[in-house]
Amino acid sequence: MSRAQPQVAAWPGPVPAPPEQLRQLLTFALRQQLPVAAWRLPGTEHVQLCLSLSADAALTGLPPALTAEAPAGFAFFPFRDSDHNPALFLPAHVYWHAEAPDQLHLDPADSGASQLLAFLATEHTDDLTPLPWHQSTQPVPHTASQQEYYELVETGVDAIKSGQVVKVVSSRAARRPLPAGFDALRAFGELCSRYPRAFVSVVSAPGAGTWLGATPEVLVEVDEQGVFRTMALAGTQALAPGALPHHAIWRQKEIEEQALVARYIVSCFKQLRLREYEETGPRTVVAGQLLHLRTDFAVNLHQVPFPTLGTDMLRLLHPTSAVGGMPKQAALHFLQQHEGYDRAYYSGFLGPVNLPQAGVSRLFVNLRCLQLRPHEAVLYAGTGLTVDSDPEREWQETEMKLSTIGAILR
Numbered sequence: 001m002s003r004a005q006p007q008v009a010a011w012p013g014p015v016p017a018p019p020e021q022l023r024q025l026l027t028f029a030l031r032q033q034l035p036v037a038a039w040r041l042p043g044t045e046h047v048q049l050c051l052s053l054s055a056d057a058a059l060t061g062l063p064p065a066l067t068a069e070a071p072a073g074f075a076f077f078p079f080r081d082s083d084h085n086p087a088l089f090l091p092a093h094v095y096w097h098a099e100a101p102d103q104l105h106l107d108p109a110d111s112g113a114s115q116l117l118a119f120l121a122t123e124h125t126d127d128l129t130p131l132p133w134h135q136s137t138q139p140v141p142h143t144a145s146q147q148e149y150y151e152l153v154e155t156g157v158d159a160i161k162s163g164q165v166v167k168v169v170s171s172r173a174a175r176r177p178l179p180a181g182f183d184a185l186r187a188f189g190e191l192c193s194r195y196p197r198a199f200v201s202v203v204s205a206p207g208a209g210t211w212l213g214a215t216p217e218v219l220v221e222v223d224e225q226g227v228f229r230t231m232a233l234a235g236t237q238a239l240a241p242g243a244l245p246h247h248a249i250w251r252q253k254e255i256e257e258q259a260l261v262a263r264y265i266v267s268c269f270k271q272l273r274l275r276e277y278e279e280t281g282p283r284t285v286v287a288g289q290l291l292h293l294r295t296d297f298a299v300n301l302h303q304v305p306f307p308t309l310g311t312d313m314l315r316l317l318h319p320t321s322a323v324g325g326m327p328k329q330a331a332l333h334f335l336q337q338h339e340g341y342d343r344a345y346y347s348g349f350l351g352p353v354n355l356p357q358a359g360v361s362r363l364f365v366n367l368r369c370l371q372l373r374p375h376e377a378v379l380y381a382g383t384g385l386t387v388d389s390d391p392e393r394e395w396q397e398t399e400m401k402l403s404t405i406g407a408i409l410r
């Protein structure tokens with residue numbers, strides 16, 4: 001069904017505080033079994049929300065186009081597209097930004113939108129009832145024991161030594177009980193305050209379930225100034241209490257691991273015959289209690305005749321060598337054969353497209369995330385392997401990464 005362009009409508013009735021507005025919008029979406037996403041961009045204060053008035057409209061096959069003419073919405077893509085984990089694009093039938101809290105962007109002539117307006121106009125006395133989050137219909141994934149993960153790392157190192165792959169990123173899932181009275185929306189708020197530099201999100205959709213995350217990794221971004229950006233993020237160490245990030249010393253293993261990711265991005269630019277990119281780094285960056293090495297890449301789209309660069313790079317980059325490996329196909333094949341579980345939306349990508357305005361899109365790699373289950377959460381983390389990887393260290397690294405998102409379960 002085609003829909004008219006959203007218009008700006010006033011929030012009906014008295015405008016509650018933004019957290020309460022967010023809860024009401026989510027309540028409507030979840031009770032109507034509609035897909036919905038809420039997010040907070042790195043370095044910003046305000047939450048945004050995108051709601052689709054039809055679950056079917058969110059099912060998509062292709063990665064989104066990142067041009068100004070493309071539909072506005074929220075992309076939620078799995079690591080590997082499949083029937084179990086469909087690629088989703090939530091059209092922005094309703095868009096709300098806490099920066100202008102009294103406004104809703106929707107088509108008031110649409111029957112779903114008028115139902116929403118009627119719902120928001122009613123008094124909300126049942127605000128303490130738990131939100132009916134979407135649940136995945138997939139079984140809980142296999143969670144590797146320490147021994148199994150050691151074996152996966154050893155197999156990965158052997159594959160590197162035998163020349164099958166240059167780098168591979170192994171990962172695992174872990175189950176954790178939900179604390180009594182756990183409220184995913186409050187947890188989302190806690191993630192926003194704990195990790196001001198992360199892209200914090202909660203996505204809930206039929207078929208995909210509910211995912212919460214605080215990721216440090218930009219996949220592809222086109223900003224308000226028409227600048228395209230991506231980054232090579234890899235290498236991990238704990239941020240020692242009181243230590244200054246720029247004093248961090250990196251081992252050869254991490255330097256090489258990150259350099260491979262940066263080289264892969266350069267090879268994508270080359271494939272597109274684009275030479276006018278700016279490269280900055282690598283430098284040490286903070287992500288929660290962790291440090292990573294990061295190289296930033298930027299292209300001013302006003303200076304190069306490349307309007308589809310965002311779309312093209314998205315298709316070349318996903319899954320990047322920071323979550324799959326190199327060469328890409330060989331690494332993905334290795335993971336399919338040996339990883340032993342379904343990553344689902346972990347290490348896929350997510351983020352707003354043409355929101356808050358046409359021509360502005362921000363997609364992130366879905367890292368430091370969890371999937372919400374009725375009484376537990378499934379957490380995910382991975383580590384880039386090189387020929388020098390040690391199983392015990394890699395296990396510890398996954399434990400550290402799990403604790404970024406795990407912090408909201410304590």
Ligand SMILES: C=C(O[C@H]1C=CC=C(C(=O)O)[C@@H]1O)C(=O)O
Pocket residue numbers: 169171217233234235236292321322323367368380381382383384385401
């Ligand atoms: C795969 C993950 O992180 C990637 C991003 C930064 C550093 C990484 C690393 O040091 O291995 C990973 O490539 C994860 O957090 O699950």
